[in-house]
Structures are given as structure tokens and as C-alpha cells.
Amino acid sequence: MTLWDLQQGATATVDSFGAALQGDYRIRLSELGFHPGEQIACVLSPNLGAPKLYRVNNTVYSLDDSVATLINLA
């Protein structure tokens, strides 16, 4: 399952990054909190395929499918 599949209100742990994600972007996502082992909650999943809102610790980020499908959940 990837982060993009996470339902609104659900929480899961990051497992790994998809192979298509570039190296320096992996580091950035890790620094923002999307770090393997980290708990992430999907706080809002708007309709019509708009970017979804994910909470990591006390920060909320919006990610679109192009990146959220590259974050694998445990």
C-alpha cells in the first residue's frame, strides 16, 4: 500500500520509498518527517483527486499523487 491509498482519518507507518523517487528528494522527504518508521496520518482527502493532507508530528503537508504513490507504507 502507498501513502496515497491511506484513507482519511487513518494512520500508518512509512516503510520505504518507491524506486522512482530521486535520491535528494528522498532526503528532503525524510527531513520533512516522511521518514521510514514514522507514523503518518491522512487528515484530509479532498475529492476530485486534489492533493491530500498528511500530518507528520505537528506539521501538515499536502502531497499529490505523483509523490504520495512513491511512499510505501508498512
Added chain:
Amino acid sequence: MSKTILIGSPNSGKSLLFNKLTGLNQKVANFPGITVSISSGTNLADHENLLMDFPGVYSLRTISAEEKVSVEAFYAGLNDPQVSSVICVVDTTRLEKGLIFALQVINACAEFGKPVVIAANMMDVLDSHAMDMDISGLSEALQVPVVGISAKSGTGLNQLQQLISQHRDLPTAFVSGIIASDDSVVHRQAQQLAQSYGPKGDLLINAQTKLDRFFLHSWFGGASFLVIMYMLFQSIFTWAAPAMDAVESSLQMAAAWLVPMLPSGGVSDFVSDALFGGIGAFLVFVPQIFVLTLVVGMLEDSGYLARAAVICHKPLRFFGLTGKSFIPMLSGVACAIPAIYAARTVDSPRKRWLTYLAIPLMPCSARLPVYSLLIAAFVPSSYAFGGLIGWQGLAMVGIYLFGIVCGLLVTAVVSRTNAAMQTDLPFVLEMPPYRLPSWRPLVRNAWNRSKHFVTKAGKVIFSVTVVIWVLGYFPNHGTALGESWLGQMGQFIEPLFAPFGLDWKYGVAILSSFLAREVFVGTLGTLFGIEGGEENIISLAEHIQNSGLPIGAGFALLVFFSIALQCVSTLAVLRRETNSWRLPAQLFVSYSIFAYSAAWVTFVVVQAIAA
């Protein structure tokens, strides 16, 4: 003179702190990454100390060219012997994220032997939610001073100032025991520190999520987006209108009082035609620029613009752009220059390049005087649908939409046909908290922007107006404009505009408007003023109506002005941002051709309908 570096992750409140400490006004906005160049200012409390505000970055490990520039500048600062301390600003409501960055900064400073102070910002927010954090515990754990501050209310700033002065007087090399270079170790440290010493509870995030559920809801979110954008445009026209009228009538009064006192002849002609006619015509639009900057700033500061970016992402992606392009494009509605700067927040270089293509087509406020004039001259001021919709307002909305649609079409076509435009960085955007905007910086920013417009654009407009007046007034002292030097030049280029039924006067006005669009109004004002001579002063729109221009020409001009890239400053800024004349030159040439052809089509179509 000693220097102090201010650094922090985007949206930590660094710029507001800088403003408080220096009394300078720098644009402060609640959209991550808005600070894009290094500003410096003298410390109010210590005149021997220079504060430098560095661009907000998420990490010292960079992923884009801009970040690289900022981080290299930071390292250069650490190498500078004059730098006596580094202030790292951390948003305590998002402590963990701030600490990851702070730990990187502490490590870098330790390496260069520069003392660091952590400014734990937004304490007022914690206070108002009855939350608390352990500042001294954090300070002990980090082995660097931590000061709880609020850049907004001013708490803790004295203590921060004292530390800055202390470091200036007794430069101390700094050693830290918590150095780690491995990313995952830094990450774990930050997490543990935030857990042990940070504020507890979900109050803030829950409040934010509640609002997000509303503003990003398919129906309520869409509806509020439309309402907010509608209010934005209304504010430009209705809020600014009384101020514009006031400017106009005071200018008229001043002219009526001053002109009769001057000796008749050249001097009085110059004052009434060039000064009041030309410069006055553009001063009228200052209130509009003020209001627009204020309202966009308010939206930015409240946190709403980041939501708007989320809402717009999917549709903009269709046109080859990203949600992050929304802010620069919206700013482009005010002015292309800040918009081009704002496009730095588009982290993907390709999307940014596409955003640059769209920005000059956004209906900027310099077009507004031209639109207002042409609409007043060519569109009836009557109302349709039982007084609900004014034709003039409708025409204004129409020409605004036309520009936006053109911009989107260009990016849609270019992103699909240019293979290099298709790969991309992913979309990750931090959602700032919703906040009540702080008024003072916003008003000051709007004031500065208006002042900038008057002084910078004003200089160009003033010089152009004077030159135009001189060329139009001599050699026959304003008796026959057609035989003046200007008239001769105009007649030379007349064939270019003759297909639209435009005479040489418009040709001259269009030529001069390639310096800056609003010059068009001033030039026409001067030209008609000279021609009108002593007769009663009537408005420029009436002059145009009386000149018997065909209606198709009016619409062709509207279309021409909404496409052509007639702005020297935009071209200059684009060249600076892209480091080459290539893009500005390409845009200038292609948009000129596009504008001319579209104007020609418009003229033919409108004339056919009117006949």
C-alpha cells in the same frame, strides 16, 4: 560593525522578527518560502550590529538551485569574521520540524566556531492555547541558549537582543556536544527533544484540520474559493474607487487653482498638459495598487493562499503548471515583477519556467488604467438584467479572464509540445496554520509597494511624458499637433496601426507604452491635452469618444494590451531571474506578434458584428 545572521525554516516567523529587530519593513507572508533574497538592516537596539535575514530553507542539504544559493550564502556568512552570532528561528508550534533544521545549523556553527542562539518563536500562540514548553530543558539539552519569543507581540525580544550584544562584545567560540552527521540520528534527536521539551497536545493541529475540512471541502471549499476571489476583485474596484475619485478631484482642483496663476504660454501649457494631464492620469491608479497588495497580502498571511494552491493544483496541472504556480500568477494580477520573484517558490525549475510564461499575460494593475480608459470610452455605462450587472464591470471581468485564459493556453500548449517540460519535481507543500493577519506589516508593505510604483515607475512615466510633451509641443508651440515632431513620428508608424482604424496619436501612445503600459494613458492625456488647447478640460475618455474611433479599434486595443509584453521592468527582472536575455527576448517577440495578430482578428470580428 558586527553582523548577526537570522536563519530558520520557511514560515518560522524570521521575517517578522527581522522587521521587529530592525524596524525595516520587509514583506512578511504566511506562505512557505516567500523570503527570497538576503535583506539586512541595522539592529534598532544596537546600532553597531547589522542583522541579515537569510532565505528560509528546510534543510542545509539542498535539492534545488535556489536553496543551494541560500545555503552557500549561509556558509559564506559563517566564514565571515564579522559575523558574531547566528540566530536560528524555530516555530515552537511545529517544534520537531524546526529542530531538525536547528540541529543542522548548530552543527554547522560548531564547525565554524560561531555561537548560535535558538529563538523559539510563536510563544504567544502557545500562551493563548494554554500550552507550554520547557525552554530551559531544551537549552540544556542542546547546549546552546534558547529564548522563548514572540515576533508578533514582542515578548522575549529584549533577552534576545541582550544575547546578540553579548556575543558581539565577547566573541566566544562555540562547541556542542550533540553533533551528529547522520540524517537518521538527527531525525531521532529532534523527535526526542520535541517529545521531552516541546508543547504537548493536538489542540492547534485539530483546529487547523477543522478549518481545512471546510476550506478544502468539495462544495464549501469551492464556494469559498469563488467568494474569496470575487471579493478580491470587488475590493480592487469598489474599495479603491472613492480613493481614486478623491485623487482625481484633488488633482483637478489643484490644476484649476495653479494653472491660472502661471504666465500663459509654454509654462502653463506644460503644467496643465504634461504634469496634470500626463502624470495625474497614472497617479489615479495608486489606490488600486495599494488595495490589491493589501488584500493579496492578507490572504497570504492568513494561510489561505496555501489552501488555494491545493485547490488549484489539479486544474493547473492540466495546463502544465502546479498549485504552487497559483501564488505567483495571482500576484501577477497585481504586478508581474513581484510575481516573477514569487515564482521562486515553485521548486521545480520546469514548472517555474512555465509559470514565467504565464505571468506576463496575467492582467496586471498597470493594464488597469488602460482597460479602465478604453472601457469607459467604448462600453456603455448602462446596466443589464434589471440593474444587476453593469456592462462596464462585465467588460472588465471579461478582459481579465481573457488574459488569464491566454496565459493558461500558452502553458498548456508549451508543456505538451516541449518534451523537456514533462518531467518534474513532486508536489509537497507545507500547510501553514490559519492566522489572523498582522495589519501593520501588511499596510506598510502595501504602502511600500505603492511608493515604489510612484517613485520607480513614476520616474519613467515622468521622463516619457516630458519627452512626449516636448516632441508634441514644438516646433509650433502646440498650435498644430499633427505638424509637430511627434506628429511626424506618429505618421511614420501609422501604417502599422492603420488596419485597426487607429491614427498616429494612438501609434505614439502605443510606442511609448512599451516602456510601461500605463504610459499609454499619460501619453494620450498629454496628446489630447495639447490638441485640446485652452478649451474646457474634459476627461480623456470623452476625448477618445469625440475622436470618432471605430468600436472595433477599442476592442482591438484592449486585446493588444492584454497580451503584449510592454514592460521594461518585467523584462529586466526576468533576465535577472533566469540569468540570460533569452527568455525575455523570446517572450517579448512572440507576445508582440501574438498581440498584434489577436488585435487584428478582434478588430475584424467586432467591426463585422457592429456593422
